Amino acid sequence: MHRMESAGVIGAGIAGLACAQALRSAGVPVSVFEKSRGVGGRCATRRINSTAGVDHGAQYFTVRDARFAAKVEEWCAAGAAACWSGRIVCLARGVTAELLEQNIRFVGVPGMSAIAKSLSIGLDVRTECAVQAIRRNDDRWHVEDAEGAMYGPFDALIVTAPPLQTLALVGGHSTMMALALSRVRMSPCWAVILQLKEMLQVAFDAAFVHESPLAWIARNDSKPQRQTGNCWTLHTTEDWSLVHLDQSADDVTRTLVDEFWRTVAQPTQLPEFVAAHRWRYARPIEPLPQRCLLDSAIGLAACGDWCGGPRIEGAFLSGLAAANGLLDGIGERATIS
Ligand SMILES: Cc1cc2nc3c(=O)[nH]c(=O)nc-3n(C[C@H](O)[C@H](O)[C@H](O)COP(=O)(O)OP(=O)(O)OC[C@H]3O[C@@H](n4cnc5c(N)ncnc54)[C@H](O)[C@@H]3O)c2cc1C
Known part of the structure; x- marks a missing residue:
């Protein structure tokens, strides 16, 4: 990947939304796909x-x-936390x-979901869209939902589903990500x-x-x-x-x-x-030590609270790490960071 002109994010939990906002702040148009009716994932209000x-x-x-503290300060000032x-x-x-x-x-x-709603402001989030497969054609990504509809192309794709589902999506594209995911x-x-x-x-x-x-x-x-x-x-x-x-x-x-x-x-x-x-x-049970999984050569990342640190703060930092890793790694060879 030499330029990032578009990105897709699978999952609108805290990790996916933090990642999408970081990419958007860097000027990258982002589409977020979420299988549920609303945003937040496990940060949920019923x-x-x-x-x-x-x-x-x-x-x-x-x-x-400190990066999470700055965001929490923003949420508190906006009345979302x-x-x-x-x-x-x-x-x-x-x-x-x-x-x-x-x-x-x-x-x-x-409610707890208010912080996710706040993080989703300004993002293009497609809810009730369960991604069942990701495909790579001509060096760009497409995602396919459960009804067979295709979205894309994207220069970069970030998957934030729980590890088993992330493995099912990315396993066929990146052996090193598959190996790491199979341990969580x-x-x-x-x-x-x-x-x-x-x-x-x-x-x-x-x-x-x-x-x-x-x-x-x-x-x-x-x-x-x-x-x-x-x-x-x-x-x-x-x-x-x-x-x-x-x-x-x-x-x-x-x-x-x-x-x-x-x-x-x-x-x-x-x-x-x-x-x-x-x-x-x-x-x-035991998060991976790295903040995110990144295969820069193919513009693919995975992140969530199972990477780097559990809980909401860990998910937020993992999403940031995935966005920054992809932005830093444009054109570099694949590595896990
Ligand atoms: C019962 C419980 C109590 C907790 N208590 C605390 C607490 O007190 N404090 C704390 O800090 N943390 C707590 N946590 C953990 C915290 O909720 C998580 O660390 C954090 O919300 C994880 O965010 P995430 O974005 O990594 O994952 P998630 O929130 O799981 O987000 C992943 C998103 O991806 C979506 N998705 C999955 N597959 C697909 C697909 N194929 N296509 C499209 N979308 C898909 C999901 O619907 C979900 O919205 C608790 C969790 C639980 C379950």
Whole structure:
């Protein structure tokens, strides 16, 4: 690749959107393809009625890197993010303990997906477009969706789907990317959203739970600008999720709601709303050490939170690295960076 006059990005999660914005800032026209109805991927807010949404994927984010800090500052100034000062504790069999770490936690407002929406401003994002194949003709890329429609050509293509799906798309084009991708494993997580009529009489807003199928519980409306009434999000441990991955959502919901009442040690209530969601690829078990996979010779990159560092910040930095790597590497030979 000697010039980059167009780029395609597969996936509109934080990594894909950060990558697309970085390319756009460098003057490259970008098209983003997203299989879901909206942007955000695992940084997700689920609507439970016409006005209210509950975070059922990522719960908050922390900031270490200066480039991410600058973006978070922008989000806060634009009203797309704010600090969450909820009281977070550790819970084990009814015993509450204070958290040792005191990280500053941020959330999207009015839901986690707001930061993805903010990142997508000005981008050409085609939603409900699941890419099933990528093709290279005359040194340029085309993508094919599930209906067989073709898009392109693109000088550069960036794939940000979970590692297994990324492998299926890029494996036939880059052996070194295929080798790296085949080493990454993701752990699953069940999420349950629970809306209650009565406020719980507990002295915390969220808890890391121990010795339980639950790993995390959080009162959604303890976060800024939520209009969700009395909603809680429950997340399971990696071990429990693996064992119960293929159970029905109804069975999982019953078990986890019972466990929730045991955990908070409160009189049970009939939920006003309850729903379970299976995150099959929730978190990378061991992310690759490099920030992105890059094959500059053919203008192909892959990135996501499974590269360089987990979590939202890791996804953002991975997307930046893919964009910068492709821009730097124009005309250079293939390398993983
Ligand atoms: C339950 C849970 C809790 C979490 N809690 C936290 C937390 O508290 N703090 C934190 O920082 N992080 C948390 N995370 C992790 C965080 O959500 C991720 O690190 C981050 O959102 C990953 O972004 P990404 O862009 O790499 O991937 P994704 O968000 O997975 O984005 C990939 C996108 O690609 C799309 N896609 C996939 N295949 C195709 C295809 N073939 N064609 C088109 N589009 C496709 C997907 O629909 C998706 O939108 C949590 C995750 C989960 C699941």
